[in-house]
Amino acid sequence: xxxxxxxxxxxxxxxxxxxxxxxxxxxxxxxxxxxxxxxxxxxxxxxxxxxxxxxxxxxxxxxxxxxxxxxxxxxxxxxxxxxxxxxxxxxxxxxxxxxxxxxxxxxxxxxxxxxxxxxxxxxxxxxxxxxxxxxxxxxxxxxxxxxxxxx
Amino acid sequence: xxxxxxxxxxxxxxxxxxxxxxxxxxxxxxxxxxxxxxxxxxxxxxxxxxxxxxxxxxxxxxxxxxxxxxxxxxxxxxxxxxxxxxxxxxxxxxxxxxxxxxxxxxxxxxxxxxxxxxxxxxxxxxxxxxxxxxxxxxxxxxxxxxxxxxxxxxxxxxxxxxxxxxxxxxxxxxxxxxxxxxxxxxxxxxxxxxxxxxxxxxxxxxxxxxxxxxxxxxxxxxxxxxxxxxxxxxxxxxxxxxxxxxxxxxxxxxxxxxxxxxxxxxxxxxxxxxxxxxxxxxxxxxxxxxxxxxxxxxxxxxxxxxxxxxxxxxxxxxxxxxxxxxxxxxxxxxxxxxxxxxxxxxxxxxxxxxxxxxxxxxxxxxxxxxxxxxxxxxxxxxxxxxxxxxxxxxxxxxxxxxxxxxxxxxxxxxxxxxxxxxxxxxxxxxxxxxxxxxxxxxxxxxxxxxxxxxxxxxxxxxxxxxxxxxxxxxxxxxxxxxxxxxxxxxxxxxxxxxxxxxxxxxxxxxxxxxxxxxxxxxxxxxxxxxxxxxxxxxxxxxxxxxxxxxxxxxxxxxxxxxxxxxxxxxxxxxxxxxxxxxxxxxx
Numbered sequence: 001x002x003x004x005x006x007x008x009x010x011x012x013x014x015x016x017x018x019x020x021x022x023x024x025x026x027x028x029x030x031x032x033x034x035x036x037x038x039x040x041x042x043x044x045x046x047x048x049x050x051x052x053x054x055x056x057x058x059x060x061x062x063x064x065x066x067x068x069x070x071x072x073x074x075x076x077x078x079x080x081x082x083x084x085x086x087x088x089x090x091x092x093x094x095x096x097x098x099x100x101x102x103x104x105x106x107x108x109x110x111x112x113x114x115x116x117x118x119x120x121x122x123x124x125x126x127x128x129x130x131x132x133x134x135x136x137x138x139x140x141x142x143x144x145x146x147x148x149x150x151x
Numbered sequence: 152x153x154x155x156x157x158x159x160x161x162x163x164x165x166x167x168x169x170x171x172x173x174x175x176x177x178x179x180x181x182x183x184x185x186x187x188x189x190x191x192x193x194x195x196x197x198x199x200x201x202x203x204x205x206x207x208x209x210x211x212x213x214x215x216x217x218x219x220x221x222x223x224x225x226x227x228x229x230x231x232x233x234x235x236x237x238x239x240x241x242x243x244x245x246x247x248x249x250x251x252x253x254x255x256x257x258x259x260x261x262x263x264x265x266x267x268x269x270x271x272x273x274x275x276x277x278x279x280x281x282x283x284x285x286x287x288x289x290x291x292x293x294x295x296x297x298x299x300x301x302x303x304x305x306x307x308x309x310x311x312x313x314x315x316x317x318x319x320x321x322x323x324x325x326x327x328x329x330x331x332x333x334x335x336x337x338x339x340x341x342x343x344x345x346x347x348x349x350x351x352x353x354x355x356x357x358x359x360x361x362x363x364x365x366x367x368x369x370x371x372x373x374x375x376x377x378x379x380x381x382x383x384x385x386x387x388x389x390x391x392x393x394x395x396x397x398x399x400x401x402x403x404x405x406x407x408x409x410x411x412x413x414x415x416x417x418x419x420x421x422x423x424x425x426x427x428x429x430x431x432x433x434x435x436x437x438x439x440x441x442x443x444x445x446x447x448x449x450x451x452x453x454x455x456x457x458x459x460x461x462x463x464x465x466x467x468x469x470x471x472x473x474x475x476x477x478x479x480x481x482x483x484x485x486x487x488x489x490x491x492x493x494x495x496x497x498x499x500x501x502x503x504x505x506x507x508x509x510x511x512x513x514x515x516x517x518x519x520x521x522x523x524x525x526x527x528x529x530x531x532x533x534x535x536x537x538x539x540x541x542x543x544x545x546x547x548x549x550x551x552x553x554x555x556x557x558x559x560x561x562x563x564x565x566x567x568x569x570x571x572x573x574x575x576x577x578x579x580x581x582x583x584x585x586x587x588x589x590x591x592x593x594x595x596x597x598x599x600x601x602x603x604x605x606x607x608x609x610x611x612x613x614x615x616x617x618x619x620x621x622x623x624x625x626x627x628x629x630x631x632x633x634x635x636x637x638x639x640x641x642x643x644x645x646x647x648x649x650x651x652x653x654x655x656x657x658x659x660x661x662x663x664x665x666x667x668x669x670x671x672x673x674x675x676x677x678x679x680x681x682x683x684x685x686x687x688x689x690x691x692x693x694x695x696x697x698x699x700x701x702x703x704x705x706x707x708x709x710x711x712x713x714x715x716x717x718x719x720x721x722x723x724x725x726x727x728x729x730x731x732x733x734x735x736x737x738x
Contacts, residue, residue, distance in 0.1 A: 029266065084174055
């Protein structure tokens with residue numbers, strides 16, 4: 001097994017995430033936090049993020065149905081989600097959060113719904129890509145996971 | 152990794168992180184750990200509050216998210232401000248000015264925007280440090296730098312500021328509260344909290360409001376509404392309320408501890424003795440240059456020096472007179488109980504030791520070590536004793552009379568009003584003083600008292616907050632110097648000045664160091680009231696020891712207050728102080 005090749009793939013995948021704006025500098029900040037004491041820190045954080053953001057999206061989805069045109073409530077939910085996105089630097093998700101909140105400010109239901117759908121898509125895409133990324137890292141072996149991935 | 156080593160600061164800073172977002176919580180925890188801070192995380196504001204209540208004094212700083220489902224971050228901030236008085240950093244994803252402003256108004260020491268960066272967290276210790284610094288200053292007699300400035304202004308521009316009263320004037324009355332903003336616009340921008348000087352009148356309003364609402368039901372908002380004072384913010388009230396509560400708690404504790412003290416009885420009851428209390432303090436003459444020696448509160452020092460300058464003339468004149476009159480008690484060497492008239496053995500042993508240095512000095516400079524140990528282990532304080540004479544007249548009486556007006560209720564006093572009394576209390580029992588106790592103070596005294604009440608107030612507050620903290624330490628040095636209360640002649644006239652051990656400063660002073668004398672109607676009893684420790688050797692009396700003393704007891708307050716006027720001379724001992732400070736911070 002060519003570990004270095006796997007690591008190259010992982011690096012390439014990650015670069016794509018940055019280039020396409022899925023991730024921003026904050027993700028690198030999280031990577032910088034990974035050390036010997038917590039060799040899988042980034043992955044752990046990402047797992048927590050998807051678990052929590054998934055919950056928030058579900059909540060928001062229910063709020064959209066249950067409280068039609070309750071923009072304040074929607075906005076509050078979305079603010080939580082936006083905060084969550086900022087944690088790992090999920091940039092494109094965050095952008096959708098912001099446009100959703102803008103729509104809330106304009107009391108624009110359609111805008112909100114549109115943004116929300118895009119948000120869910122971004123969420124799914126990011127999740128899938130990051131899962132692939134960490135899988136590659138795992139395959140590349142502990143060394144790959146323990147050290148900061150090569151860019 | 153809590154560090155006993157002062158040099159380790161800020162490592163081991165105990166941080167509580169509150170955020171409902173688990174991802175952020177995880178990241179923040181890691182970041183803070185990488186800063187070598189000691190981190191506790193919490194996902195719910197209510198739980199955070201419980202943790203803080205259960206583990207009081209186990210945290211140095213709190214970082215909290217603003218938007219949390221179970222409790223608004225601002226609400227949490229308010230609780231923390233009220234109950235723990237910890238520095239709180241708010242953070243949120245939104246940087247809207249209004250929200251940041253709200254956070255600042257509620258007393259947040261900083262407002263971070265997510266994504267929070269490591270370098271921002273690396274620096275948060277500064278808030279802890281700054282707070283400690285401010286507290287030190289406050290203990291020394293000023294609420295903050297701003298207050299220091301106020302002090303300065305007070306003396307320089309007496310009429311305008313009216314903060315301090317001379318014998319002739321009673322500016323305090325005119326000015327109900329002094330806002331920092333008023334004093335110094337430049338400070339307004341940097342001030343973490345809008346600070347308000349709680350004058351007697353303002354405090355009275357506060358107390359009235361509390362009484363009206365009922366102590367169990369009070370909330371800052373209600374009080375604020377009832378007080379109806381323009382410019383006063385909810386935060387101001389909340390902070391004051393907290394200190395008031397602290398004060399009450401301390402009061403209770405002190406009562407328990409000092410049940411034996413007869414002195415307190417004097418105060419607690421509106422007996423004749425209380426009437427007799429005169430507080431007088433004067434400023435010692437200090438070269439202003441000395442102030443520079445005190446790194447922590449340079450501003451303050453300046454303030455003091457300026458004050459003293461303005462007062463110098465008075466001081467000089469007054470001081471000499473007493474000196475001649477005094478029968479000097481050179482309580483040199485061995486503790487001599489007899490020096491202290493009427494000291495009752497009960498509480499403890501009062502031992503006075505004369506400083507070696509003293510021997511050479513003029514009578515006026517004679518120093519006596521007073522050892523007051525509230526908690527048995529505490530070291531002694533030095534003070535000068537002037538056996539009899541009408542010091543009061545000579546002194547800068549008016550300069551800072553701490554006593555509350557008779558008519559006013561000072562119940563509040565915990566923080567504020569009491570400060571002045573505290574001086575007295577040192578001699579007597581500061582513990583129990585209710586505002587009422589002092590209410591009986593003679594009118595004559597009142598004049599003096601009024602002048603400083605605002606400043607004093609602040610001091611008291613800070614002190615109360617600090618009791619457990621080491622930071623205060625630096626202040627203490629000043630304390631010793633400080634003198635305190637003058638009582639009426641009727642009693643045996645005892646004048647105690649707390650002076651620093653260091654002969655150096657004594658020599659430096661041209662005039663007798665004695666600033667304030669206090670006559671207690673019942674001096675003997677008062678003394679007995681203290682649990683005094685004997686056997687303290689002058690050498691042993693280190694700043695540090697004194698400090699400890701102060702901190703251990705709520706009583707300390709009284710001593711601390713004295714600091715105000717203390718000379719910078721004390722600072723010669725700075726080196727000693729600092730280590731203590733640091734150690735205490737994170738002990």
